[in-house]
Amino acid sequence: MIDSRRGRHPLSQPVAASLDNPLYYLENFDTVVSWVAHLHGDLLTPQERELLVGLSSLGKAPRALLARLVMRSGSLFRLSRLKYPELGVTDAVNTLAAAGWVVTDPPLDFAGFCRLFTLAELRQALAGPLAAAGLSPVVTKKQLTEALAPRLPAAQPLRDWWPEAPDAVLALQHMALFERLRLMFFGNLRQGWSDFVLAELGIYRYEPVRLTAESRAFGSRAEVDAYLHLHGCREALDNGETPQAIWQLVTKDVAPNRWLESRRGRLLFELGRQAERGGDRELALMAWAMSGHREGRLRQLRLLERMGRLDEAWQLVREARRAPRNAAETEGLLRLEARLAKKLGQPVPVAPQPHQPKEYPLTLAQPAHGTVEAAVVKSWQDDAAPVFYVENTLFNSLFGLLCWPALFAPLPGAFFHPFQQGPADLFREDFVARRREQFDACLAQLADGRYRETIRQAWRDKQGVANPLVTWPVLSAELLELALACLPAEHLAAVFRRMLEDLKAHTSGLPDLVRFYPATRAYELVEVKGPGDRLQDHQRRWLAFFAGQGMPAAVCYVRWQEPGAS
Structure with missing residues (x-):
């Protein structure tokens, strides 16, 4: 075995124990x-x-x-x-x-004692206190705990709670x-001991990635402590602790680690949401300002607007417009700027004309079961023009198959153990930059035609192996071959490069359906909207992008037939 502080030597990988072993x-x-x-x-x-x-x-x-x-x-x-x-x-x-x-x-507090025993046992053990409190012998567990908690000792051994306890x-x-x-092994507290069992059962299969002495999530004990601290704060917030109390615990900077700082940002964003719901608008503003969350600044600005602090909001929106965080924030800032300009008598910025996608009005009999997308697929299905419900899965899966080597590159801070579905830094800001050469090499295959066989080979070789971008149940052999035949390489390249600009944002919002025309090697992407539904901003952005790339895309607006109509 090697010293964990030495160079990047490969380590023998941990493996799941055979379930044939009783232990x-x-x-x-x-x-x-x-x-x-x-x-x-x-x-x-x-x-x-x-x-x-x-x-x-x-x-x-x-x-x-x-x-x-x-x-x-x-x-x-x-x-x-x-x-x-x-x-x-x-x-x-x-x-x-x-x-x-x-x-x-051990000494048990009242809550711990109540968790260990059934209601029937508690009624027996606490018959005296129940009678003294004037409670019915058939009291519920909630009534029992609420009534007796203030009357009973803070903590005491089991025999003092229940002298006749049969346990x-x-x-x-x-x-x-x-x-x-567990945290240092997995790099998170979501995964646990069952991941070993699931791997051994074959329910989950993972890409083997070479682990080295640098393959660990944390570089210092301070980082581990910071993660545990933030995790505890989030659990407390989710369990009903007040945002004001949590705020006192998270205002200090965490260890100098961008990953941990992003975790603190998510915590502060949620703290701001709960503070606003609870009526503490000032705390919400402070939390969102500190969070650095991709949605935090827009939330802060909208709240300032609702509070009538228009001059403050105007200055902040003008600053934010010079360095927007992403496309979604850019759109939100433009709308805010226009509204604030009208209220403050400032020149109203000229908003770009929104793209108007092609539309298909469609009237269908409302099915007793199933989604509106499934109803459209059934209505349109034709051997000459097969239709598939894919939403975000098709382009993401093709990208994940083509770029498999880049996604699973064994870089420090990406893979910590053999039970990861994908790199831990997938949605961090520097994810693509750290792998630029690998992604460029993968996407270069779109220019010379090699991509088709690369994707096919990955589909065969990696079948069922976890990849955060590949949805195996959807990507059938038929869908794969139709996509490779009908989606031009230049269109795939355009979509993939946009995805690489912001993997977090640009792996969602893609159209629901794809309709292929194998005879002419053509296709069309279709977003489906049922009665009362409307396009979301990220869907509009994709449709505008498709139009700019010359990619055929449309919106199908469905309405249901009136009862009795034929």
């Missing part, structure tokens, strides 16, 4: 612990490293039980619910308790360490 979960658990200890050891404290050394010295059964506890929800457990006869639970618990990994008979309780210790290990 597969322990093997996966040990894999995460040893991988992090090896690759991220310099980000652990001496005390944490000592804990992991002690963990490795435990016997197999205690380690297996600890792994089971770590993978379960929460940190409090009833002994009777730990049904792992192959482990010898009693002895394993005693070993873990002696080593400090669990505490038996014992234990508390898992050092859960924060295991969360830190």
